[in-house]
Amino acid sequence: MTENQTNSLCNCCARPFNFNDIFCNSCGYPLNGTEQEQKNHISNRAIKEIDLVEFKQSIEKARTSLYWIAAIIGLSAIFEAVTAESEEILFASLVVNVILIGAFLAFAVIGKTKPTTALIAGLSVYVIIILLNAILEPSTLVRGIIFKVIIIGYLVKGLKAVLEADKLKKELNIN
Amino acid sequence: MLEVGLFFIIEIFCCATALIIDEPSLKNLFVIDVIMAIATILFFGYRWKENKTILKWPAFSLIKLLTFIGITIIASIGVSYSVDFLNRVVFEKQMGFYSIFAFHQYGTYLMFLSVALYPAIFEELAYRGYLMQTLLKVVDEKEAIYISSILFFIIHFSLVSVFWLLPFALFLGWLRIKTKTIWYGVFIHFFFNLTACVLDIAPLSDIIKLLF
Known part of the structure; x- marks a missing residue:
């Protein structure tokens, strides 16, 4: 057994505890545990914190991919505007593309505070755009397939990361 | 989350099928409705407890319910006229549900x-029920409302409806959490669509003439 802590802050998470506590209420640090138990707890927490940093990077990449989708839609909108056969088609594609660009930009911005919502919405809308385009013109499914796969990959990875990060945050008791 | 994904794929598949059918018929509509209803019941029932x-x-309140119904009818009238205006003036077309049902003797x-x-x-049952209930296990209440509302909006495949469908879904989601x-x-939902x-x-104008 190591000597009892003499301060009122946890050695692991620096949150206050009562001297009667056996475990830290905030992080579960074994306040009266052996030196080995305490070291294990701190190293486990450090590993989880590193995982959390990695998850945050994945989320950030997924959020960036939402900006990329908006940019690609913008470029294709310009292309469609130049090649539009009639004013009606031009107007219709303009309305749809402006809404879509706005939506993806909004998802990317919202993703800063509400990543789960932004990534689920972004992924769903993106997959549906691909699906609807494929229904109207099957050849579009193969067009830019590498880009599509990369974007979907980033979004799915980001979504998984959000969920894992949420779990870890709960475990580590951080916001 | 995989379960939610599977549920949403089934919903999207059904709605996309309804969308790509060249000549929508009552039979097709019925088949798609039945598939979606069965999927909803199965997913909902899977975690029945x-x-x-x-x-x-x-905390049932008749006054609250009647107030909501009254506001819903007024809102639905406003939305119907706005959508009709948008379709006629901006997109130069008229849309309606009745044309699919009109030929049938019990069409109405x-x-x-x-x-x-x-x-x-x-x-x-699907969106405010199963979906929100499942989402609440992994996200907070606000995010559950946002996600279910966006997915609800997406399955309607109508970008133009964003101005009313999304707020409507957000309101229903909020109400589901509060109550x-x-x-x-x-x-x-029933009185909104019924109106x-x-x-x-x-x-x-015809209804007003008939009433007064």
């Missing part, structure tokens, strides 16, 4: 069943 709580109606009743009653029960039941949502159906058959 957790989900059944939202089928209860705690079938339209009410398919457009008003069915979505009110099964969409609420801990889907039943207010079911009634609101749209009535206006599709008879314009508001």
